[in-house]
Amino acid sequence: MHAYQDMVFSTAARLTGNDAQAEDIAQEVFLRAYENFGQLRGSQTAGGWLKTVATRLTLNHLSRYRRRWKFFSELRSDDSEDSDEEIAIPDPAPEAIISNIDSDQRQALIEQALRELPEHHRVPLVLYHFEDMPYADIATQLGVSLPKVKTDIQRARAALAKKLARSGITVSSVSAS
Amino acid sequence: MTDDNDKLERFVSDLARGQPQRRAPASLHSRVMARIAQRHTALPWWRNGFSQWPLAARVAFVLVSFGFVKLALSGVMLVSSLLESRDSAGGAVLNGAVTAVSTTVSIGDAIVHLIPPMWLYGAAFFGFVLYALLFGLGTFAYRTLYVES
Numbered sequence: 001m002h003a004y005q006d007m008v009f010s011t012a013a014r015l016t017g018n019d020a021q022a023e024d025i026a027q028e029v030f031l032r033a034y035e036n037f038g039q040l041r042g043s044q045t046a047g048g049w050l051k052t053v054a055t056r057l058t059l060n061h062l063s064r065y066r067r068r069w070k071f072f073s074e075l076r077s078d079d080s081e082d083s084d085e086e087i088a089i090p091d092p093a094p095e096a097i098i099s100n101i102d103s104d105q106r107q108a109l110i111e112q113a114l115r116e117l118p119e120h121h122r123v124p125l126v127l128y129h130f131e132d133m134p135y136a137d138i139a140t141q142l143g144v145s146l147p148k149v150k151t152d153i154q155r156a157r158a159a160l161a162k163k164l165a166r167s168g169i170t171v172s173s174v175s176a177s
Numbered sequence: 178m179t180d181d182n183d184k185l186e187r188f189v190s191d192l193a194r195g196q197p198q199r200r201a202p203a204s205l206h207s208r209v210m211a212r213i214a215q216r217h218t219a220l221p222w223w224r225n226g227f228s229q230w231p232l233a234a235r236v237a238f239v240l241v242s243f244g245f246v247k248l249a250l251s252g253v254m255l256v257s258s259l260l261e262s263r264d265s266a267g268g269a270v271l272n273g274a275v276t277a278v279s280t281t282v283s284i285g286d287a288i289v290h291l292i293p294p295m296w297l298y299g300a301a302f303f304g305f306v307l308y309a310l311l312f313g314l315g316t317f318a319y320r321t322l323y324v325e326s
Contacts, residue, residue, distance in 0.1 A: 002206070009201035023202055030209040110192055111199065129193040157185040164192075 004050050005030070011054040014126045016062065017115040025061055029054045055131060059141055062123065106169055113163040121156035128153050
């Protein structure tokens with residue numbers, strides 16, 4: 001469990017943006033692993049199994065939560081996100097900014113910026129960039145169209161870069177490390 | 178625009194690649210272990226799933242269930258036979274019960290008809306508003322006290 005707990009927790013925490021919920025999900029993942037211990041013991045794919053289960057349980061959790069509270073908290077239509085308007089690129093462009101933030105601080109700021117993204121941006125972005133899930137799989141998992149996933153991820157990148165640029169995190173600082 | 182999008186994609190990919198895993202809370206391990214230990218503690222067999230019940234208990238449960246089904250069917254047959262023989266003492270008791278029920282329903286119906294319809298609509302609307310209000314308060318409390326924390 002020690003070998004995988006950070007990975008499982010990270011997946012859940014980045015997708016939910018909420019550490020308490022992520023801990024609950026991680027607990028459930030390891031309980032399921034315990035139930036399947038015979039099959040997982042000594043398996044080379046145990047890490048992949050845990051990651052898949054963590055992702056699936058988190059997405060289930062988020063969809064339940066979304067259904068339950070959408071009426072009160074997300075009255076605006078998601079269709080507004082599908083418009084063809086241009087995606088705002090942070091100004092100045094990230095590469096143009098120079099930053100001197102140390103590594104630990106930068107990592108904390110990135111996690112904070114991810115947490116601050118709205119769920120419909122954060123989830124596809126994390127699935128694509130952090131969980132290495134292809135666009136088509138993300139569309140299937142989230143039950144939305146492929147173009148919408150791509151648009152959401154583009155918008156999420158722009159929003160993330162904008163937040164990070166305000167904190168001084170830039171392409172140059174990331175590339176240099 | 179595509180150039181900018183490519184730059185952004187590379188930027189975020191670089192960020193993700195360089196980002197280490199989050200450290201799991203220290204409490205996670207102990208929570209999982211506690212839950213596993215809880216499963217191992219001797220729960221009474223009837224609090225486990227049916228498939229984990231002792232074989233004798235499962236067989237007994239199935240037999241008792243069949244017994245209840247048979248009893249229910251016998252009851253239905255008994256009532257229908259009583260209805261057919263209304264002259265019997267059992268039939269009289271049954272007729273009395275039916276009369277009591279129908280009288281109660283008639284009284285209820287008469288009371289409802291005495292109340293002006295607008296009052297009934299008003300009461301239904303009031304009930305709906307109260308339900309929506311409580312649901313909204315519950316949502317607010319959940320989001321404020323649980324989700325935000």
